[in-house]
Amino acid sequence: MTHSEEYMTDHKLNPDTWIDLYADYLFNYAVARVNNAEIAKDLVQETFFAGLNSAKNYKGDAAERTWLIAILKRKVIDYYRKINSNKGKAEVRINYNANSDSEGDWLEERVADPFSKSENDPIENEELGLAIQECISKLPKKQSLVFTMKTIQGVSTEDICNELGINPSNLWVMIHRARTALMGCLNQNWY
Amino acid sequence: MLISCDKASIICNKVQYKEASWWQKIKLKLHLRYCGSCAEYTEKNTALTSLCDKAKLNSLSEADKEKMRKLFEGHQ
Numbered sequence: 001m002t003h004s005e006e007y008m009t010d011h012k013l014n015p016d017t018w019i020d021l022y023a024d025y026l027f028n029y030a031v032a033r034v035n036n037a038e039i040a041k042d043l044v045q046e047t048f049f050a051g052l053n054s055a056k057n058y059k060g061d062a063a064e065r066t067w068l069i070a071i072l073k074r075k076v077i078d079y080y081r082k083i084n085s086n087k088g089k090a091e092v093r094i095n096y097n098a099n100s101d102s103e104g105d106w107l108e109e110r111v112a113d114p115f116s117k118s119e120n121d122p123i124e125n126e127e128l129g130l131a132i133q134e135c136i137s138k139l140p141k142k143q144s145l146v147f148t149m150k151t152i153q154g155v156s157t158e159d160i161c162n163e164l165g166i167n168p169s170n171l172w173v174m175i176h177r178a179r180t181a182l183m184g185c186l187n188q189n190w191y
Numbered sequence: 192m193l194i195s196c197d198k199a200s201i202i203c204n205k206v207q208y209k210e211a212s213w214w215q216k217i218k219l220k221l222h223l224r225y226c227g228s229c230a231e232y233t234e235k236n237t238a239l240t241s242l243c244d245k246a247k248l249n250s251l252s253e254a255d256k257e258k259m260r261k262l263f264e265g266h267q
Contacts, residue, residue: 022249129248152250172204173202186239
C-alpha cells in the first residue's frame with residue numbers, strides 16, 4: 001500500500017456514473033471469462049443491479065471499480081455453477097494420444113512451454129486490455145466515445161461524424177488528443 | 192510539400208486507421224526526416240496501435256449502454 005492510498009479510505013459510490021465509467025471495463029473482464037458477448041453483457045447488467053442493491057454494504061475501503069469487479073467475479077462463478085449443475089458436465093477428459101507411439105512423459109509433453117513468450121499470451125493480453133480500458137475511462141467523455149467507436153468498434157469516420165454531429169477535422173483532433181493522453185497513461189508499464 | 196507538426200500528427204493518426212492517402216503518407220515521411228519530435232510521436236503512436244490490436248479490446252455499443260441505462264434507472 002502506498003502512502004497516498006493509505007489515506008484514501010473514504011471512497012464513495014456514484015451509481016449514476018457506473019455505466020459510463022465501468023461498463024466497458026467490466027465487459028472486457030467478463031468476455032475474457034465467458035467467451036460470449038451476450039452472456040457477458042447480461043453479467044455486467046446484473047453486476048450493476050447487485051451493486052445498487054448492496055450499496056449500503058459498501059464500506060468505502062476499496063475503490064468503486066474494484067468493488068464492482070468483485071461482484072462481477074461472483075456473477076461469473078455463479079454462471080459457471082449454473083451451467084455445470086448437471087453432474088459430470090464439469091468433468092474434463094483428456095485423451096492423450098493422437099499417435100500411439102509416444103509414450104512416457106505425456107503430461108510433460110502437454111504443458112505449455114514455460115519459456116515461450118508468446119505474443120498471444122492470453123493473461124498478459126487481458127491485463128493489457130484492462131489497462132487500456134482504464135486509461136480510456138479517464139479521457140473526457142466525448143474523446144473516449146470517439147476513440148472507442150473508431151478504434152474498438154471500427155465505425156467509419158463518416159458514420160461517427162453523422163452520429164455525433166461533428167465534422168471530420170473535429171474527429172481527428174479528438175482522436176489526436178485521446179491517443180496522446182493514452183500514450184502518456186500507458187507509458188510506464190506497457191511501452 | 193513541407194507540412195507543420197500539427198498536420199503531420201493528424202496524418203500520423205490517419206495512418207493508424209489506414210485512412211491516409213498515398214500523397215499524405217509521402218508528406219509525412221518527408222516531415223519525419225527532419226522532425227525528431229514527430230518521429231518519436233509516430234513511433235509511440237504506432238506502438239499504441241499494436242497494443243490495442245494485441246489486447247483485442249471489446250466494448251459495448253452506445254445502444255447497448257443506453258439500454259443498460261434505461262434498465263438501471265428503472266431499477267433505482
